[in-house]
Amino acid sequence: MVPVLINLQLDAKAPSTVLKYKSGWLRWRERALSKVGLPVIPAKPLHIALFISELAKRSSENDIGVSSIESAIYAIKWGHTMAGFEACPVSHPLVKFALEGAKRRLARPVQPKEPLSVSTVQAIATHFASSASLSDLRFLFILLVGFAGFFHIDEIRNIALCDVSIHSDHMSVYVPQRKNDQYREGHTAFLARTDKVTCPVAVTERLIKLLPQSSSAFPLVCRIVKISLRSIFIVVWVFLFPLKGRNLRSISGHLLVIFLSTAHIV
Secondary structure, eight states: OHHHHHHHHHTTSOHHHHHHHHHHHHHHHHHHHTSTTOOSSSOOHHHHHHHHHHHHHHHHHHTOOSHHHHHHHHHHHHHHHHTTOSSOGGGSHHHHHHHHHHHHHTOOOOOOOOOOOHHHHHHHHHHTTTOOOHHHHHHHHHHHHHHHHTOOHHHHHTOBGGGEEEOSSEEEEEESOOTTOTTOOOEEEEEEOOOSTTOHHHHHHHHHHHSOOSOTTOBSSOSOEEEOHHHHHHHHHHHHTTOTTSOHHHHHHHHHHHHHHHEEEO
16 A cells, blocks of 8 residues: 555646656765764754755856755655654745855856747748658647747647547647646637648648548657657758847747757658
8 A cells, every 4th residue: 555655646736747756865874874963854954954055066066046945845745744743844944044055156148049930930831831751740730830839849749640630620639638737627729721832730630631540549649750869950940040130049949949849860
């Protein structure tokens, strides 16, 4: 029964969150075991504060932000909570002030990614409009459906054939799990048919015609496409280089994510 209880507790957080916490906890465990007389759990506030100091120094030397320190502290809190400790040493003022000091010392300017503009999406869709290549249609599907439905890349990659229903004036896309869907209730998005080059419904219809119909669970996007680095740079430079005055690095990142999520680089 104990393993069942442990698995049930782990399911309280998303798998990605558990992996992140596990990594941070192992860092703390390794540090504690390397010191004589330093308990892993329950941890002492002074020891955690000194741990923060070490991480802050390392982050400063490597010119990285405070996120790795925050994830380690959250992991320590998670470990104590999982073990049933109501009073967590992370809540001690000594730890809180050490963390705040690290945040101030390692603060970096915020550089949010710029969204793809409508004109850029139209230019890319026009360039690939006449292509019948499966790889190009998958790329357009991710770009246009993701742009119209505000989907994360992981959500698009999980869309199967049975999740899409196409109608005369729109299509519905069922997403089994979203980032903010903690209880996996699912979400259905409705995308309108626009009859333009950027129409998400039209590109979905073209993609489905090229896919095998053997299984309704067949994914619309999967990693079977081979693409050269030359193709990536063509898209980035042909469509993004003319955008003067824009943050090209942040914008091109969107397209690279689309390529790398479905392609094996050759």
